[in-house]
Amino acid sequence: MKAAVVYQKNDIRISEVPLPRAGRGEVIVKVRASGICATDVKILSGAGIPADLPAILGHEVAGTILELGPGTDEAGLRVGQRVAVYPIAACGKCIYCRQGRNSLCLSEHGLGHGDDGGFAEYVRIPAEVVRLGGVIDIGDMPFDLAAMIEPTSCCIAAAEQCGTKAGDTVVVVGVGPLGLLHTVVSTALGADVVCVDVNEERLAKARGLGAKRAVNPEKEDAAEVVRGMTGVGADVVIAAVGIPQVMESYLPLVRNAGVFNIFGGTPRGETMTVDPRWIHYGEIVLTGTFASSVGQFHRAFSFVSEHAEEIEAVISTRCGLDDILGAVQRVQRGQGTKSVLLFPE
Numbered sequence: 001m002k003a004a005v006v007y008q009k010n011d012i013r014i015s016e017v018p019l020p021r022a023g024r025g026e027v028i029v030k031v032r033a034s035g036i037c038a039t040d041v042k043i044l045s046g047a048g049i050p051a052d053l054p055a056i057l058g059h060e061v062a063g064t065i066l067e068l069g070p071g072t073d074e075a076g077l078r079v080g081q082r083v084a085v086y087p088i089a090a091c092g093k094c095i096y097c098r099q100g101r102n103s104l105c106l107s108e109h110g111l112g113h114g115d116d117g118g119f120a121e122y123v124r125i126p127a128e129v130v131r132l133g134g135v136i137d138i139g140d141m142p143f144d145l146a147a148m149i150e151p152t153s154c155c156i157a158a159a160e161q162c163g164t165k166a167g168d169t170v171v172v173v174g175v176g177p178l179g180l181l182h183t184v185v186s187t188a189l190g191a192d193v194v195c196v197d198v199n200e201e202r203l204a205k206a207r208g209l210g211a212k213r214a215v216n217p218e219k220e221d222a223a224e225v226v227r228g229m230t231g232v233g234a235d236v237v238i239a240a241v242g243i244p245q246v247m248e249s250y251l252p253l254v255r256n257a258g259v260f261n262i263f264g265g266t267p268r269g270e271t272m273t274v275d276p277r278w279i280h281y282g283e284i285v286l287t288g289t290f291a292s293s294v295g296q297f298h299r300a301f302s303f304v305s306e307h308a309e310e311i312e313a314v315i316s317t318r319c320g321l322d323d324i325l326g327a328v329q330r331v332q333r334g335q336g337t338k339s340v341l342l343f344p345e
Contacts, residue, residue, distance in 0.1 A: 003120030004324045005054045012044055014322060017056075017120070022069030025127025027077060027135055029085060033143035034118035035060030035151060036324070036339040038176065039265060041331045042242070043112075058118035059087035059111040062138065062146035063343070066122060075130050084146040085118075086134030086153075086297040087111040089126035102132065103157075103291035119324060121343060132294045136301055144318060144340045145304060148311050151178060151338075153292035153300035154263075155185040160296070161289045162236045162259045166190025171226060171234040173250050174241035174264060175202040175214075177314055177338035182238050182263075183209050184310045185303070191236070192229065196222045196250070199334060209310055226253050233258060240264050248272035254284055262288035314338045 005015045022028045040057045062084045065077055077083075090097050090105035097105050111117040115126055125135060138146045155178065164170060168191040172182045175197040186193050187210035194213045195206040203214035213229070215222045226234050233255030239247040242264040251274065254260045279286060292300070304311050316336035319327050320343075327339040 001121040002321060003056050003116075004058075004321060005056055006044055007054050010045060012325060012328065014324070019122055020116070020124035022067045022124065023127070024069055025071045025130055026069040027065055027072060027125040027130055028067035029061065029063040029083065029123050029125055029135075030066045031061060031118050031121060031123055031343050032063040032345070033061075033147040033343070034058045034341045035147040036327050036331060036341065037151065038178070038242070038331065040112065041328055042265065044328060045332070055112075056116040056120050057112040058120070058341075059113070060147045060150040061085045061087065061111060061118035061123060062143045062149070063123075065135075069127075071127075072130055075135065077130075077135060082138050082140070082143075083135050084138050084149045084301065085111070085125055086129055086132065086136070086294050087113075087117075087150060088134075088291060088294075089115065089128035090132060090294070091128060092132055100293050100295055102293045119321070119341065121321075134294050134297065136298060138301065141305065144315060144342060145308055145312055147340050148314070148338070149297065149300045149304050150292075152181055152185070152304055152311060153297045154178065154289070155181045156300050156303065157292040157296045158182065158238060158261055158263055158289040159185050159189060161287055162238070162261050164189050164191055164236055168192070168235040169194065169226065169230050170236045170238065171196060171222070171250070171253050172206075173237065173239045173246065175199065175206045176240065176334075178263070179240040180205060180209055180314045180337060181311070182240055183211050184307060184314070186236075187211070188303070188307060194222070194226055194229070194234070202337065205313070205337060209313060222250070223253055230255065232256070235259070236261065238263050242266050244270045244272040248274075251278070254282075256282040256284070259285040259287060262286075263290070265290060315340055318342050
């Protein structure tokens with residue numbers, strides 16, 4: 001089969017690799033759509049390059065079941081079924097899994113992270129994912145939309161961590177694909193969303209997805225805008241950027257007793273400075289989220305079904321596997337919003 005294989009930093013090539021076979025408890029999925037995540041691009045650029053190379057990335061996967069391995073009878077799956085895949089192979093038994101926090105599993109691995117991912121014509125789904133109920137039926141949902149379930153689930157996880165509710169003012173810093181999805185999720189929860197970015201095209205997209213204000217910090221002061229709306233600052237700030245200095249500059253936007261969520265992944269070794277007196281006397285909650293649980297993945301399927309038009313609007317590019325290098329370069333240049341690889345039937 002054909003796959004986009006990472007051989008080293010900034011080296012991804014379309015190669016012929018063996019077709020995977022399903023072992024005990026595993027499932028083989030014929031990939032029909034696979035989203036390109038900023039995390040994939042960061043990994044390819046050398047930030048957290050896999051230890052075992054060559055490797056196949058891609059963790060936002062939808063397709064049809066090709067093969068069911070032995071021991072999958074109780075999973076309720078069938079060959080030919082249209083599915084989306086939760087990418088984290090969590091044990092389901094450790095302290096974090098028992099709390100429903102599968103992304104923190106003590107023995108987690110998964111698609112594009114220890115296991116070959118969905119930038120390939122076929123992908124093997126680990127038995128742990130199948131056992132968790134992480135292979136879900138999508139009915140007649142289009143495959144490109146189904147590939148958006150996983151990133152949407154990450155935004156739902158952040159909203160739940162932050163306690164976002166109706167009437168809140170939520171500031172989203174960084175309006176890339178995930179920032180736009182945060183806008184959709186927070187707006188659906190009844191919050192007033194303020195989006196901050198220097199990219200006017202993305203700010204316009206955010207307005208179309210329900211943002212109350214779209215702020216270019218090169219043209220106006222985001223803190224003044226938020227204080228003008230609330231008098232005290234934001235209830236929630238979601239830093240959907242991966243630059244610590246930018247995150248640090250927006251800490252003051254949170255009101256006392258508010259929540260600041262570090263959502264964007266940052267380069268290893270880079271730090272930001274936080275005044276402990278600000279946290280102490282302001283009773284600020286400083287938190288972070290980076291993935292989701294299998295329960296949040298299921299909730300994201302329902303959310304995407306109910307908000308299909310808004311979620312689909314986040315997708316700017318659909319391309320074939322042969323164009324993956326161009327798609328990655330577009331992400332690196334900040335062109336467009338979300339890119340999804342599509343595979344023929």
